[in-house]
Amino acid sequence: MKFKVDRKTILTLAAAALLLGLSFLAENYLDDFQIRLLNMWGIYIIMVVGFNLIYGFTGQFSLAHAGLAAIGAYTVALLTLSPEAKQLSFFIAPPIWPISVLQLPFFPSLIIGGLLAAVVGYLIGAPALRLHGDYLLIVTFGFSEVIRLLLVNLPMVCNGAMGLKGIPQHSTLPLIIGLAMASVFLVKRLVDSSYGRAFKCIREDEIAAEAMGVYLFRHKMLAFVVSSFLVGIGGGLFANILGTVDPNTFKPYLTYAIVTMAVLGGVQSLTGGIIAAGVYTIMSELLRSVEAPRTIFGIDFPGIPGLRTLAFASMLLLLILFARQGIMGSNEFSWEKIGLFFRKLFKRTEGAENREHS
């Protein structure tokens, strides 16, 4: 594809460079809590755009994301921990051979985590994507739970229910923001390509798509594998930021959180996903502080556990009942709209090519 160096491309590149620069500054000047928020935002962006790709653009509702994130997270954890640390922390059963000696730097581990998640995604998708509707979502849910239960029940591979602790933390805010931008760019390029048109065609009407010569299975698989890769990367970063992984992190609630963000933003909008990931991160942290017991001015306030999930569940229910379009519907950010806004022109240009940035 030939790149046209026009004003939009320059603006997008400038904005990306600006964001990266800002993230370097943020890393140095913000406090730990704010950096943590930004990190989580970036990670959720990667996971949500992955979900947008498979559900919003291809119309395949998959509930396998928690399991796929677990694959990425455990791969990164096991590859970056030193062999000695692994010997120490595996006290149910010693680690089996390749895991006991392997150690890789962070970035290759992350990529391997993403690729492994993609491979597992392929293995799940190959049978599951032949199904439709209810059957598809139950099968993907089942696979996700099987992955989690295997993590619990295979102590020689991943230390069982104890999880892994003390994962060396290598990821930095610029890296996460950079990867988030790269994911958005990847998904955007993909959905704007001929593959993307095929995805949308499948979403609208599978039978018509097939009649038009769209190879259903291959396109669904492509979307699912790319989505799995992104979620795996997200999971890997998650493990690295938190420093610990355990199977409980990857309960179905994680998938539900991703679905919540996607619906909040509008399942067909990457911009919406980015905004919603931010909203979710901030809400989640604010409510977390309400859940923990604390003392203000000498008065003890008991924590209210469960409030966070209750708030998100109520929010998603209200969204799905009254605002299925979410924040952005299927609209995307574009320079044209910004330009129009600044020129105070309120006429929409029909069919304008939407270029989006993160």
Next chain:
Amino acid sequence: MDVSLFIQFLINGIALGSLYALISIGYTIIYGVVGLINIAHGEFFMVAAFLTMWGVLQYNLPWYISFPIAAIITVLLGLLVEKVAYRPLRKMKTSAFIGAISVSFLLQNLFVVVFTPRSKPFPHPALLDQVINMGDVALPVVNIAIVLVSGLLFLLLSYIVTKTDIGRAMRAVSKDLEASQLMGVDPNRIISFAFILSTSFAAVGAFMYCSKFPYVDAFTGVIPGLKAFIGAVMGGIGSIPGAMVGGFILGLGEIMLVAFFPELTSFRDIFAYLILILFLLFRPGGIFNVKAREEKV
């Protein structure tokens, strides 16, 4: 393994199977009539158990008063959820499913926030704790009660479904929604009735289940709910005899797995999920090969 031990496992398996069958029916009735996987079914189960426990512990009611009140509240809650959350989404499959998951998480965490996150003992009649010894075989009364109660309920259900007008209307709606409407069946009434049946089965199931495993918290419904759902899929979701057979086989199989391969005990949930996946991939109609209701275009 000697014979008496085997018989003990067998009885245990039959009891667990009957329980799963009882809960599976709730899924299958709703799926048959509305075409919705009511993921929140396990939460209705939890609500019934939790409120029974709450009535006894907090208000000192005897269980035989607390349980009916809890069951009635559960049924009303089921009707409310159907009206508020499921009815507006009836035409939209994925949205309806997202709605059902939301209801499920909402109920769980509502109970954690309003009541308590702690697990409490379930107050059940002392009679059920007794064990009858017949030779070498120890026979817990609770297992006999479970089998009797579920047997009675199955008979009642099959009477309702095959012999009464509303049962006939239910079968008609699950065969063909439009045609049944043309014949003068009000689908909203039938769907409400299906929810009443489903939640009351969940309530009875909850009482029996929690008498056998006597602890309740806000997440009590998750595991039996999932197992019963797998049972319903095994039998062929949408079919009432299918749910009974599927739930029964799953419960019996689970106990037999533990009995014959004790080292695989911790893998039993994985086996349950694998059964679910394999059935959906290779025989989505389940054992009874139920045809999914055709979507009208």
